Amino acid sequence: MxxxxxxxxxxxxxxxxxxxxxxxxxxxxxxxxxxxxxxxxxxxxxxxxxxxxxxxxxxxxxxxxxxxxxxxxxxxxxxxxxxxxxxxxxxxxxxxxxxxxxxxxxxxxxxxxxxxGFSHQITAEELRSAILLAILAFAIYPVLPASPVDPWGLIAPRAAWVTVILIAAMGFVNYLLLKLFGTRGVEVTGFLGGLVNSTVTVTELSNRVRETDGRLQDVAYRGVMLATAAMALRNAVLLGLLSYRALVNSAVPLALILLSSVGLALVRTRRPDAPGPEAPSLPLQSPFSLQSALKFGAFLLLFQVVGTAGQSLLGHAGFYAVSALGGLVSSASAVASAASLCAHGLLSPTIAGVGAIIASLASAGVNFVLVARVSEQRPLTLRLGWALGMVMLLGLVGAFVQTRLADFIH
Structure with a gap:
């Protein structure tokens, strides 16, 4: 044999x-x-x-x-x-x-x-980014202290660096997928762009609407909604990788945000004279660099320290306020911080899950503000206002249902 x-x-x-x-x-x-x-x-x-x-x-x-x-x-x-x-x-x-x-x-x-063909399409910047990712993951990570370095046990360099490497790797892979498939339709462009950076994706789509005097409103609408769905999916994956219990306590609202965003993106009301679904080019830079890694790590540690302090001084409301502010700046950092605190026993899974939901909803609100300010198209702003408002409402309803389920189980 x-x-x-x-x-x-x-x-x-x-x-x-x-x-x-x-x-x-x-x-x-x-x-x-x-x-x-x-x-x-x-x-x-x-x-x-x-x-x-x-x-x-x-x-x-x-x-x-x-x-x-x-x-x-x-x-x-x-x-x-x-x-x-x-x-x-x-x-x-x-x-x-x-x-x-x-x-x-x-x-x-x-x-x-x-x-x-794939190797020939890689630029020098992307190759350097991949090598830097490997260096930070396999050379720097092993020498970082495994135990917390502060008296309060909040700053654990190795645990924080794992999260940084995880976010950077996800962003780099999604960036490569966007480079390969992002020109095949706004659906792929918006979704993969949202996985890389939803803020940049929404801003670029809004710029295309302004530059074309509103001819790409339907395209931008679908792209923004799919970028919002991608943001929810990315946050859910982060929770699952860092703290499965936190994901369980936020699964219902995140699923509602994801499904409602995708469903509303599929509703097309194209005008007769509107152009076809052209895929706007998104000049996203490679998401992994030393600057972006250090920036994300700083945000992560800041949200961990401030969130724990807010939890200690103001209770649950303090942590929720920090999660909302974190969602306005970087929802991925805020969600990763909540999941990391939950994994180390500093937050209950229910509180961490609610914080992740608040950060995701705040990020969706930022998308609406960006479209309103950049696109300069009132019809698109109103349409996205109704759609994102419905998504945020469903997310809040899901959070209420999730907390009730958690109370019922306990």
Whole structure:
């Protein structure tokens, strides 16, 4: 059974090489994996000998390719070596790992054009941002103090940095998705833009409405509503990752905000002379940089300290007031702060959930103010006023229902 698995793994990877017409194809990869499986069955010395023999095969393959003036077969050589090691794993009795490696290897070989096209589209700034993200996550995070550094136990650098890395990674991934798919319609543009930065998205949509003298009102309306839905979804994901109990205590209102925003975005009242659903370009910069990371971390620590102080001095009302102000500045920071305080036992899940809801509603209110000030289009302002007002009302109703459910359960 181990040898049959090794053979199947080799044939699976070699199928792609055979399809591309490579010299090392289906049978070669099958033999390479089978050789590794035999080495794994017979013992460590035979496994090492099998890998060395594969190295000889790779050298012969590249020598033959260079002699025919076809260049070195680096990708095929790497795939052969990986397949040989995968066969060794099969011979040792592993099942899941070699199968996963085979699927991944076949995917890397098959998606050659897409991966190359994606890498060529990345700018130098985006590449630097990705490297900086890796440095902050794997180099700086391990050396940060794990325990709080203040006498009150509020500032825990490592816990705060985890949240910063989480937000930055989410924003960077969403930015890449927006870059890939954001020109295919305002629905994708508004939603993915809202995941990156809802404030920038709403501002840019409003600018497009003003520049076109109101011809893109219907487009901007849908984009703003979907950006609001994306903001609610992002906050829900943050709560789920940082404090599952806080998410449970805010699930109903966040779901109502998300569903009502999407539902209202689907209601189209386009005028006969209005243009089609053109997707405005959003000049979003890469959301991850040292400045943005430090800015978010400062906001997070500020909301944690001020929120805890407000909770101690003014009770629940103090924390809720801080959440509302945080939503006006950065709803992600306010929500992450509430979830972090809940995870460390400084806030109850109910209070943290309500604070996250208040921050989300405040962010939706900011979207309306931005449209009113930037677009200079009264019809759009009135339409969004009714829509966002309904969304905020449903959110408040959901918060009331959520608290009643929590009281009933307790």
């Amino acid at each position: 181990r040898l049959m698995l090794a053979l199947a793994v080799g044939l699976f990877v070699g199928l792609e090489r055979e399809w591309r017409g490579k010299e090392a194809g289906l049978r070669t990869f099958g033999f390479a994996s089978l050789l590794g499986g035999l080495g794994g069955l017979l013992g460590p010395q035979f496994a090492i000998a099998a890998v060395l023999l594969l190295g000889v095969l790779v050298c012969f393959l590249n020598w033959q390719s260079l002699r025919a003036n076809q260049g070195a077969e680096l990708t095929t050589s790497a795939a052969l070596l990986v397949t040989g090691f995968t066969g060794v794993l099969c011979g040792l009795g592993h099942v899941v790992t070699p199968a996963a490696v085979a699927v991944t290897s076949a995917g890397l070989l098959t998606w050659k054009e897409r991966l190359a």
